[in-house]
Amino acid sequence: xxxxxxxxxxxxxxxxxxxxxxxxxxxxxxxxxxxxxxxxxxxxxxxxxxxxxxxxxxxxxxxxxxxxxxxxxxxxxxxxxxxxxxxxxxxxxxxxxxxxxxxxxxxxxxxxxxxxxxxxxxxxxxxxxxxxxxxxxxxxxxxxxxxxxxxxxxxxxxxxxxxxxxxxxxxxxxxxxxxxxxxxxxxxxxxxxxxxxxxxxxxxxxxxxxxxxxxxxxxxxxxxxxxxxxxxxxxxxxxxxxxxxxxxxxxxxxxxxxxxxxxxxxxxxxxxxxxxxxxxxxxxxxxxxxxxxxxxxxxxxxxxxxxxxxxxxxxxxxxxxxxxx
Amino acid sequence: xxxxxxxxxxxxxxxxxxxxxxxxxxxxxxxxxxxxxxxxxxxxxxxxxxxxxxxxxxxxxxxxxxxxxxxxxxxxxxxxxxxxxxxxxxxxxxxxxxxxxxxxxxxxxxxxxxxxxxxxxxxxxxxxxxxxxxxxxxxxxxxxxxxxxxxxxxxxxxxxxxxxxxxxxxxxxxxxxxxxxxxxxxxxxxxxxxxxxxxxxxxxxxxxxxxxxxxxxxxxxxxxxxxxxxxxxxxxxxxxxxxxxxxxxxxxxxxxxxxxxxx
Numbered sequence: 363x364x365x366x367x368x369x370x371x372x373x374x375x376x377x378x379x380x381x382x383x384x385x386x387x388x389x390x391x392x393x394x395x396x397x398x399x400x401x402x403x404x405x406x407x408x409x410x411x412x413x414x415x416x417x418x419x420x421x422x423x424x425x426x427x428x429x430x431x432x433x434x435x436x437x438x439x440x441x442x443x444x445x446x447x448x449x450x451x452x453x454x455x456x457x458x459x460x461x462x463x464x465x466x467x468x469x470x471x472x473x474x475x476x477x478x479x480x481x482x483x484x485x486x487x488x489x490x491x492x493x494x495x496x497x498x499x500x501x502x503x504x505x506x507x508x509x510x511x512x513x514x515x516x517x518x519x520x521x522x523x524x525x526x527x528x529x530x531x532x533x534x535x536x537x538x539x540x541x542x543x544x545x546x547x548x549x550x551x552x553x554x555x556x557x558x559x560x561x562x563x564x565x566x567x568x569x570x571x572x573x574x575x576x577x578x579x580x581x582x583x584x585x586x587x588x589x590x591x592x593x594x595x596x597x598x599x600x601x602x603x604x605x606x607x608x609x610x611x612x613x614x615x616x617x618x619x620x621x622x623x624x625x626x627x628x629x630x631x632x633x634x635x636x637x638x639x640x641x642x643x644x645x646x647x648x649x650x651x652x653x654x655x656x657x658x659x660x661x662x663x664x665x666x667x668x669x670x671x672x673x674x675x676x677x678x679x680x681x682x683x684x685x686x687x
Numbered sequence: 688x689x690x691x692x693x694x695x696x697x698x699x700x701x702x703x704x705x706x707x708x709x710x711x712x713x714x715x716x717x718x719x720x721x722x723x724x725x726x727x728x729x730x731x732x733x734x735x736x737x738x739x740x741x742x743x744x745x746x747x748x749x750x751x752x753x754x755x756x757x758x759x760x761x762x763x764x765x766x767x768x769x770x771x772x773x774x775x776x777x778x779x780x781x782x783x784x785x786x787x788x789x790x791x792x793x794x795x796x797x798x799x800x801x802x803x804x805x806x807x808x809x810x811x812x813x814x815x816x817x818x819x820x821x822x823x824x825x826x827x828x829x830x831x832x833x834x835x836x837x838x839x840x841x842x843x844x845x846x847x848x849x850x851x852x853x854x855x856x857x858x859x860x861x862x863x864x865x866x867x868x869x870x871x872x873x874x875x876x877x878x879x880x881x882x883x884x885x886x887x888x889x890x891x892x893x894x895x896x897x898x899x900x901x902x903x904x905x906x907x908x909x910x911x912x913x914x915x916x917x918x919x920x921x922x923x924x925x926x927x928x929x930x931x932x933x934x935x936x937x938x939x940x941x942x943x944x945x946x947x948x949x950x
Binding site: 596 | 779780
């Protein structure tokens with residue numbers, strides 16, 4: 363995992379004097395901004411002072427001469443760390459810095475922006491995005507259905523537990539991406555293979571969190587329903603599933619992340635379309651700006667799908683005591 | 688109101704050598720005959736197995752021996768007529784107060800259109816007409832127990848099983864709830880089996896108070912209350928005398944001394 367990470371700069375690096383300390387200040391302030399919902403540009407304190415001032419629950423801190431600029435600062439604040447990263451990127455790539463890490467072949471932000479602009483007007487880019495999203499939706503959707511059904515069965519039936527649990531335990535430690543050769547042999551098209559790998563990876567978080575949700579359901583809900591005359595099906599649809607939704611959705615969130623990792627990896631190895639395939643091909647063609655465009659697109663898609671899962675979860679589980687926060 | 692009430696009154700409950708055990712250890716063994724429409728209080732030290740008796744009647748436990756009958760029919764065949772109010776928070780937290788009551792109506796087979804109105808009438812009966820759309824998480828403990836009572840009434844029970852329903856409430860709320868229960872009971876005339884470990888509560892509510900022995904729960908003594916639920920009864924010397932008698936049964940029972948020495 364840690365082989366290619368161009369971002370973290372060495373603080374003592376010659377070309378960015380004093381940048382390390384500044385970044386830390388910005389991050390600490392951004393966090394305190396979320397916590398207290400009122401802050402301004404920090405007075406020129408040192409990083410350590412800011413960190414200690416941000417946390418001991420001080421809700422109202424007077425900002426002295428910075429009061430009037432507070433609103434602007436608040437709007438600008440989340441952007442600031444990103445700008446710092448961008449600036450670092452610009453400096454390192456334009457300067458073609460080679461100091462243990464080599465930035466000489468990496469594209470500059472400007473080159474990436476140009477490449478992105480070109481992609482946004484090309485049809486194949488959207489085809490690639492669509493192909494990946496389709497695979498995600500199929501794999502993740504299948505994993506959701508099969509995972510919840512399996513989880514409920516294992517969690518509630520002794521027979522199912524005895525039959526299915528060992529299979530889950532044996533196959534769970536296998537990283538889905540290790541199934542690529544098998545998937546190529548098994549499935550007639552690589553498309554189906556990729557969906558299968560995505561499904562395989564996304565299945566376990568859903569199934570396991572559903573099983574745990576079954577275990578943590580308060581007994582009294584089901585007992586109350588039974589004394590009111592609920593039969594098996596009614597208990598399942600009215601008690602078990604709604605009550606397990608918080609657990610199921612935490613599994614779905616994890617599973618969506620895992621699904622993206624696997625779709626991209628599988629596309630890089632055996633795909634014909636898809637944003638992972640695009641990224642890997644750009645690398646092969648020495649189109650490094652294209653690689654970064656691919657990375658950013660994957661990030662955006664991952665963010666978008668995670669957001670959708672989060673939103674649906676928040677709606678379904680609106681009754682949780684902390685849902686409004 | 689009358690169409691909400693439309694229940695056929697209470698049912699006679701007969702426990703004949705009813706025996707329940709957990710892992711080979713007997714938890715309860717009782718013979719009881721409860722006439723229709725009576726409030727019978729089961730009183731015993733905590734952990735004696737009094738809840739076990741209710742759970743067997745509710746069909747949540749299978750007895751090892753003996754019979755539990757409603758009007759001469761085994762409870763297994765007439766389960767839906769025994770409804771239970773739990774001490775714990777048994778409301779479904781993802782449904783509003785009204786939708787919790789509607790759930791019981793759905794299970795009873797009430798038509799979708801009629802559910803809402805009936806649920807609202809039931810909530811009004813327990814004094815919650817203004818809280819129908821509140822989620823359980825937004826209601827106080829006493830209010831949640833009111834919703835539970837309304838939901839249980841929605842099943843049109845002939846026997847109301849109450850398992851320390853007011854045990855977790857403060858004194859004032861508990862007293863309000865006791866009055867509410869009596870009011871509702873006067874209207875529905877269901878048979879009530881009420882489990883508690885609170886002697887005052889037992890004496891204020893019951894037609895009869897059954898004092899149980901420590902585990903396994905057996906009938907130790909049955910105390911008849913001559914004028915049950917008479918206002919102000921708790922200020923009379925007779926009340927204090929019965930209270931003392933019951934406390935003596937609970938505290939100085941040689942059985943309990945034996946079990947506590949063994950345990």
